[in-house]
Each structure stands twice: as C-alpha cells, then as structure tokens.
Amino acid sequence: MNESAHLWLIPLFPFLGFLLNGILGSRLPRRLVSIIGVLAPLVSFAIVLNDFGATIISATASCPSCGTVTALALPVAEALPFHWITIGALQVDLTLVFDQLSAVMLLVVTGVGFLIHIYSLGYMRGEPGYARYFSFLNLFLFFMTVLVLAGNFLLMFIGWEGVGLVSYLLIGYYFERNSAAAAGKKAFIVNRIGDFGFLIGIFLVLSTFGTLSFGGIAVTLSLQPAWNGTVLTVICLCLLVGATGKSAQLPLYIWLPDAMEGPTPVSALIHAATMVTAGVYMIARTHLLFDRAPIALWTVAIVGAATALFAATIALVQTDIKRVLAYSTISQLGYMFLACGVAAYSAAIFHLVMHSFFKALLFLAAGSVIHALGGEQDMRKMGGLRTKLPVTFWTMTAAVFAIAGFPPFAGFFSKDAILYAAFLQGTGGKLLWFVGLVTALLTSFYMFRLWYLTFMGEPRSETAHAHESPRSMLIPLVILAILSVCGGWVGIDRFSAYLAPAAQAHRPMPTGNSALEFILSIAAVLAALEGWLIADKYYRRKPERPAQLAAALPNGYKLLSNKYYVDEFYGAVIVKPLFAFSKYVLGWVVDTAILGGITWLLAGIANITGMILQRWQSGNLRSYAAWLAAGVAAILLFLLLTGSSHAWSFTLFHSEPILKVSHISVAQFGQAAH
C-alpha cells in the first residue's frame, strides 16, 4: 500500500454540495448555488483524475528498470476507521475500493457528471427549485460514487438504493405535473422489484461465503478453483434480476421511457450515461461469480440481445425525441449485457464508457433542441433546425454517427468489440451476433430518422424564434462531441489490457484472429450504412413512404407505436390483479374483517369485563375493607395450607439473622393460632 488515495473525499464533496444546497439553497443567491453545485463534482473529478493518473504511472512503471515511482498500486482498498456492522462472525466495514474498473467508472461518473452540471446551469436557468435541482444532482453523484467505490455488497446496495431514490426525486422534479409524479413512482416501484432480486442475491452470497466483501469472495473462489455449484447460478440469476431493474432490461425496462418526464440533463446523466449502467457495472464487479455460472451468463447474454432488438424496434416509430433516445438507451444497455453474457467484461465497460459519451451528448443536444423550441419534443413538428442551431447540429451529428457505429467514431470500436466477442462463442454466440447486427442496422436507421426529422428538410412548425442555446450548454456539447469522435481511439486492446486485473474473465475464452475481426467489423459498418440509406430514403428522398408503410402494415405499426402493449399487459396481468387483491382480500377480508374483528372483539371483552368489575367499585369504604381483609385472609390461608416447605414462602418471612432458635416456625404459628 502506498500513500493514501483519500478515496472517501470523492463522495464527500458531492455530499457537502447536497447539504449546502439542500438546506440553505433557497436562501442563497442563484450564483452561489450554481458555484456550489458545479464545484462539488469538479473537485471529485479532480481527485479521481489524480488517482487515475497515479495508476497510469504505476502501470507504465511496472518494468524493473523504471526504478521507484511514487505510484498507486491497484487495487487500493481503504476502510473508514471503524467497524460498520458486527454481528457474530459477520463484519461489514465501510470499505472503498479503487481498482481499474472503479477508476474507469468514476472517471465517467464524475467527468460526464461535471459536464452535465455545467449544461444544467444554462438549461435550468429560471426554473423554480433551482437549488433543489442541484442538490439532488449532487446527491446523485454522492450515491453513484459510493456504488462504484463500494468494496462489499452492502455498501454497493446503499449506493444502488440511493441512486434509485435520486432518480425518483428527479423524474418527479416537475411534481406538479401528474404524469411526472406517476413516472417517478413507476420507476421506483419497478426498481424495487429488481432490488428485491438483488437483496436475495446478497443474502445468498452471505450464507454461501460468510462475507459480503468482493475481496473475500474472490479469495474463497480462488481457493476452490473447480467449484461451480448450483448456488452460484442462483446467486447470479438473482443479481441479474437486480441488474435488469436498474439497467432497464427485459422484463423490467418499462420505467425508463417514462423517466423522460424529468428534466433533460437528468435524462442524460442518470437515465443514459451513469445510473442505468450500474447493472452492467455490478455484473462486471461480480464477474468472478458469473464466470462460474455458465447458465447465468447465457441468461445475461440472451436478456441483453433480446432487449437490444426489442427496444430498437420500438424506437423505430417513436415520435417523441426523448423517447427515441430512451429506447435507444435500453437497446445499447442490451449490448452491454450481451457483452457481459459472453464474458467480454472489458468490451461491456468499453461500450459503457463510449455510450456514456455519445448518449449524454445525444440527450444534451436533444435538450438544446427542446430548449430552442420552447419545450417542443415532438419530432414531427421539428425539421430544418440545421442552420438555426449549428453547434447543436454538428455535435448531434457526431453523436449519431458514433451510436450508429461508423468508424472512426467511438461507438464503432465498442460495438465492434462486443459483436466480435459474441461471434466467437460457438453457435449460440453467432445467433447473438446476428441479433446484434440487426440491432445495429435498426439503431442506425432510427438515429438517422431522428437526425433527418429534427435537422433536415423544411421546418414543419413555427420555428422562427428558435435560437442557439447559451454557451454553458454548448461547451459540454462540444467536449462530449470530441470524446464521441475520439474516445474510441484508445482501442479495445489497450482498454482491456488496462482493465484486465479487475475485469479479466476467469474462464477459458475462445481466441479469434484479426482477419475475422476485420470481416465482422466490415459487416457491422455495412449494416449501419444500410440503416442510414433506408433512413435517407424514407425521410429525405421519399418522405411520403413512412406513412404509406404504416398504412400498409397497420397492425405492425400499431404494435410498435404502442410499444408491444407491454405496459397494458403488465397493467392487466400484474397491476390490476394486485389492486383487486389489495382492495378485496387485504382491504376487506384481512383489514376490515379479520383485523377489525379482532379489535372489536378485544374492545368488547374489555368493555364487558369493565361493566362487571365496576360493580366492585361501590365507593363504599367498608366493602373495600372487606375485600381487603378477605384477600389477606386468603393469602394467609394459602400459606398455612402449603406450609413453609416452599422456598418462596420461607423467603417471604425470612429475616436476618437466620433463626437460631427455630422452635417457632410459620407452621407452628399456624397451630398456635388454632
């Protein structure tokens, strides 16, 4: 262990920001609120950068000739200097772990988080509850950094629940709007279902390993290299349930599209770049367990691929610009799950990072468009904004090309790595690859559809007052655009080499060759190109075609535009029966009949007993005295009959000193009295 990395400072500053803005915010001037709100993530980002830089030095200094460099040897684990929970043999400390995985994740969380804070300065200007907004945003960063830095399941769960809470608060930021409040509740409740699975998984880990720390689990697993019991599969499936809730995968993805009710920067930060990737991060963090559970891994892969395709098809026909991006997020998260499922954790994290760049950018650019149009989100009413919002247009273009997977943009490298890793996994893997490829085509299509509808062609509504956003919004756009273009140049090889100590799969991995990889990437680019060409045809050259197609396939169009009726299905199968059960069984039978009945019965018994006993309270002094005398007489009689052999009766009359002259005992006293 080298010098301390002061990991606890990373969550501390956002928390201080939360406290300051949360408690005093409404009394502080807006300028001060802004400074506090933006400074907190900046300081955290600086600490992370400092620590990350130190790890890079140590990585390059691992050669013996380099001599001693004061560097950080990973992983760094720091526990706060007290035991958090000690129950029997179980001991849980507040341990923070900084390794390659959390380093990358923290860079994304604090870096992109900082940019989005800056963006929010412009976007939220003039909103009521400005301080509330920034305090929640800082609180989110606090919980997210706790989640990422956690060295054990319990601490991770706290962060996990915390980000869920903040997500709820920020989705319902415009709580005076009914739909926003409902969306917040929906997100929270659906996440609870996932969290339930996560909790069961944690309990199973505790009962199996006797510890909750990731390091302890790794030690146990390394001691039993051949062990892959069923319990590991069960644990992993439970963790997967948690991950599908947080990361909006099938079947728990339904909350994310509704989460777009929140302010757009929130959608960018929480519901695109960071929080929803927590499930992917969790799987990568616990990959030692997943490596031993092939069934669970395949489940992850299938869930991911299915979600990617499913969400992409819904995104084809959405007309709300943010909803397209929401379904796109779900789809891209599916890619990450697919990568996790084929044990390509580095590829998953690589795509996570790239996705956080271009998806945050897409959302922020969409926010800029919405801002310019005064709150309009319907793409059918946009169009021709290319010249009015040049910076937004160009940055958005970079993001669209990145997510569609064109080289040399960021998304190409990460998506390519995932598809390649999937292709190597036997026949099933080839099927997954094919699904991924089709999804890539669909992704390209709907992103260019959005691009054409928003920026190209002629304005379809009054956009004369549209104006470019303030500089505080444009600077983050430009930075993210640069990252979306150049981010992928790191290359998956260098990236996974850096990540290897923390995210290298501990299972035999198939080896490929560069020729195959090249062919596959050509195929992916062709798919993306095809998607672009179709979008170009439908939305530029023959703009009447989409309506014709929708008319030709009314059922298919209705199915997609109604999102496969999943919400309605859940409503009919789960929500309505649950309400009916609550109302009739729990409400009428359990509450009114059983619990209410017992209460009435108890009250009735007390009432009747009281009515009988109150006759005793005659107020007559002599009757009280008679009962008293009768009671004393009864006790005395009892003592006489049971005799002094009872220990308690002896102690009742026992007094110091113990009788030496014992010719008078209680029994004799009784005889004498007769």
Next chain:
Amino acid sequence: MSFLQHDVPLSWYLLLSAILFSLGVVGFLIKRNLVTVFMSIELMLNAVNLSFVTFAYQWHEVRGQIFVFFVMMVAAAEAAVGLAIIIAVFRVRSTLAVDRIDLMKL
C-alpha cells in the same frame, strides 16, 4: 422480666395480638361512624405493635422494637391527617356515616 419468659407462653401474646387485630377488623367492617372506623384502624396498628414487641423480645432483636416506634409515629401522623379529613368531610356532608360517603364510585 423472667416471669414473662417462663410463666406466660409466647402464644398468649400472639393470641392477644390476633384477637385485638380481629376486633379492629370487625370494627372497621361493621361500624358506620367514621370516627369509630378510625379508632378500629388504631386498634389494628397496636395489635401489630404487640406482636412486633413479642417477637423482638423472643429473639432478642432490637429491630422489632424500632419498628414499633415507627408505627407509633406514623399512627400519630395519620391520626392528625385523618382527623383533619374527618372534620373536613363533616363540614361538607354534615354526616359521618361511611355508607353515605361514596362519591368515589362510578
């Protein structure tokens, strides 16, 4: 003092104490006048005092006699307070019949 130990058996004292106590109880229960009831209480207290003294003497224990002093002191205090209450009650109700002083019931 020796005659007490030899000629009068211990049980006699206790018997006397019991009789006095019973008289006190009976008086408490059957008399209607509050003052008489009050006197019955004094009788019971003194019956207990007698048995205290008896046992103390029998076992050569001084504590029993100390208890008697305590009882007498409390009895004196009680007499003062009790008589005050009786007077107060009489002023309000113009009667000392315990059967009619029954406002404490429901």
